[in-house]
Amino acid sequence: MTLIDDLQADIPETELARRKVLSLLTGAAFAIAGGGTAITTVRYLRPNVLFEPPSKVRIGPPDLIPTKTLLVSTEHKLYLARTVAGIFAMSSVCTHLGCMTRYDPGKQSIACPCHGSRFDETGAVRGGPAPRPLARKYVTIEGGQVVVDIRKDVSPDFLLKV
Amino acid sequence: MSSREFSATAGDDARAVPLRLLVVQEDERAAVHQRDENLVMTFPHLLVREIIAFLALSIFLVGISLIFDAPLEELANPDKTPNPAKAPWYFLGLQELLHYYPPLISGVILPGAVIGALVVVPYFHINLHRRPLYDDWHIAKMITIAVAVAALSAVFYVTAAHPVWSLIATTVGIGALMLLPGLAGTRSPVLRWLSTRSLSFWLFSWFLVASVVLTVIGTFFRGPGWTLTLPWRDGIY
Amino acid sequence: MANRVMRSIVRHGFPDTNRNRALAVFSNFFLHIHPVKVREKAIRFSRTFYLGGLTAATFLILVVTGILLMFYYHPSAPRAYHDMKDLEFTVSSGVFLRNLHRWSAHTMVALVFLHMVRVFFAGAYRPPREFNWVLGVVLFVLTILLSYTGYLLPWDQLALWGVTVGTNMADAMPYLGKEVSFLLLGGNQVDENTLVRFYVLHCCVLPAATALLVAVHIWRVRKDGGIYIPEDEVRELVVGVEDRDGDQDRTAGGDSNQAGAAGPKEAGS
Numbered sequence: 001m002t003l004i005d006d007l008q009a010d011i012p013e014t015e016l017a018r019r020k021v022l023s024l025l026t027g028a029a030f031a032i033a034g035g036g037t038a039i040t041t042v043r044y045l046r047p048n049v050l051f052e053p054p055s056k057v058r059i060g061p062p063d064l065i066p067t068k069t070l071l072v073s074t075e076h077k078l079y080l081a082r083t084v085a086g087i088f089a090m091s092s093v094c095t096h097l098g099c100m101t102r103y104d105p106g107k108q109s110i111a112c113p114c115h116g117s118r119f120d121e122t123g124a125v126r127g128g129p130a131p132r133p134l135a136r137k138y139v140t141i142e143g144g145q146v147v148v149d150i151r152k153d154v155s156p157d158f159l160l161k162v
Numbered sequence: 163m164s165s166r167e168f169s170a171t172a173g174d175d176a177r178a179v180p181l182r183l184l185v186v187q188e189d190e191r192a193a194v195h196q197r198d199e200n201l202v203m204t205f206p207h208l209l210v211r212e213i214i215a216f217l218a219l220s221i222f223l224v225g226i227s228l229i230f231d232a233p234l235e236e237l238a239n240p241d242k243t244p245n246p247a248k249a250p251w252y253f254l255g256l257q258e259l260l261h262y263y264p265p266l267i268s269g270v271i272l273p274g275a276v277i278g279a280l281v282v283v284p285y286f287h288i289n290l291h292r293r294p295l296y297d298d299w300h301i302a303k304m305i306t307i308a309v310a311v312a313a314l315s316a317v318f319y320v321t322a323a324h325p326v327w328s329l330i331a332t333t334v335g336i337g338a339l340m341l342l343p344g345l346a347g348t349r350s351p352v353l354r355w356l357s358t359r360s361l362s363f364w365l366f367s368w369f370l371v372a373s374v375v376l377t378v379i380g381t382f383f384r385g386p387g388w389t390l391t392l393p394w395r396d397g398i399y
Numbered sequence: 400m401a402n403r404v405m406r407s408i409v410r411h412g413f414p415d416t417n418r419n420r421a422l423a424v425f426s427n428f429f430l431h432i433h434p435v436k437v438r439e440k441a442i443r444f445s446r447t448f449y450l451g452g453l454t455a456a457t458f459l460i461l462v463v464t465g466i467l468l469m470f471y472y473h474p475s476a477p478r479a480y481h482d483m484k485d486l487e488f489t490v491s492s493g494v495f496l497r498n499l500h501r502w503s504a505h506t507m508v509a510l511v512f513l514h515m516v517r518v519f520f521a522g523a524y525r526p527p528r529e530f531n532w533v534l535g536v537v538l539f540v541l542t543i544l545l546s547y548t549g550y551l552l553p554w555d556q557l558a559l560w561g562v563t564v565g566t567n568m569a570d571a572m573p574y575l576g577k578e579v580s581f582l583l584l585g586g587n588q589v590d591e592n593t594l595v596r597f598y599v600l601h602c603c604v605l606p607a608a609t610a611l612l613v614a615v616h617i618w619r620v621r622k623d624g625g626i627y628i629p630e631d632e633v634r635e636l637v638v639g640v641e642d643r644d645g646d647q648d649r650t651a652g653g654d655s656n657q658a659g660a661a662g663p664k665e666a667g668s
Binding site: 178188197199200201202203204205206207208209211212215216219220223224226227228231232233234235236237238239242243244247248249250251252253256257264265266268269270277280281283284285314363366370 | 442456550570
């Protein structure tokens, strides 16, 4: 069995230069193709259409929101309240590990049944393992209705002035 | 007889009577059979061919994927059977055969027999050496072939719901090719090549042509109610 | 440092010596199914048209595109059909990916058939390669089954009725037909159960079986000595004794009857 050893042959300089150019072009072609494939694949994987509920929720006219107590929206996981300064909306999802909190109007407190976190009626932490106050959401008035964007977080002292 | 003729007996003084004994044997050294084949390094020679083949395939597939869209008909409706209801193309040969023979034959026995024959082919050492069909007994062989072709065609004519013209044509066609060197001689290279083909070659070719013909008919030439249509006139169903 | 990193991953030098070229194949997880050296006659395009390799490559493309398509597909009826519409209209490159998957599927069926024809006409199924031929036939059947199970997944009229025709043909099998049909369909008709079963077969069971058997199939080719080259194409030399007196036997010297008296001839060089 004889090996055809192509390494034995002498390669002229012009041929080496040609091979270098071809290697470079091939590498560039593969890089472009590979990069293009990677980008296209990532774009493919990002969904353009989501089958989720809309991010902006309508609550109702501003008068619906009480002053002395919290308005609970279990459907949208929100607490809404009106103070002298304005209206705010906060998430009813506990900031510890994501459980659904419960509002006790009598005790004027919000409690989480999972690990015992407690919040006051402004969402500030009163006790328990919760690390942050309840997240406040962006509120506007659109067409006479209070609209909350549940995907837009705002600072804990945000209020919609009415 | 010359006195120089060698004769020696045991006991002669070796210095006085020098003897040389030559034995020339038939060569019995172990003959090393070695195939003289040229080898090349897998890297780069084989690997670069594989890469190029893969690239060519990819270009081809990406090309047709950019141009031709996969079909999507309306939502599946179990109450509404389309007419014609066609199987995927690789089953259309069988579906065409269904037109002539009951499902047991065309759907179970025949495909089973084909798969079985394929599996068994290498284990039957008939034609292992691929003897050409025409190495001996020309006339007898030609008559046998003609009779076999006629018999098979008769089977396809009589036993089916309607005569299976596609298979009859295939049988007659292959039979004609088999007989051609016997009738027309072996002057041209093509005829010579045909005359050296083995029986297993012809049998396999028959299956190949038959399956292609049946599939092509089922794909392009069958329309509603499995009636005969012409694709250039009626379109493809 | 870069050299150390390279050396830790690639355990051979740059392949500009035959030794490094050998190691590049031998010490590579993916490449070492190849031998280090191949017969030059075996790798020519005109011998095999690379049909087997191309079939495997098409399978690879199908696995990759198939996995990507799985990210948007729910195997429930009628959601599956709407997912196909989504792929067509709302998913970036959805049309292209689906097209690629479908045309690769048709191509693979065609290529595996052509590969079988090529192997037959080359006689590469003869002993000792018989069992590998059988494996090949099994792989052919698996390819058809993969195509068939995939055919149902879009859940359109073509899918539903194409599969119905196929299962009706299988139904005709005596004794086993009804039972096989029932298992395959997950019931008595092609419905949601069938869709899920075909999905599992198409995405898990059949690809795994195919990949495994392809590995065995290629391994056997290697163990049988590589691509089949017919005997008459291989020049065989008997090493050590040249045929010097032209009589085509391997004896040195002339007529073997004269061997004893001829006197010493030079022994073979």
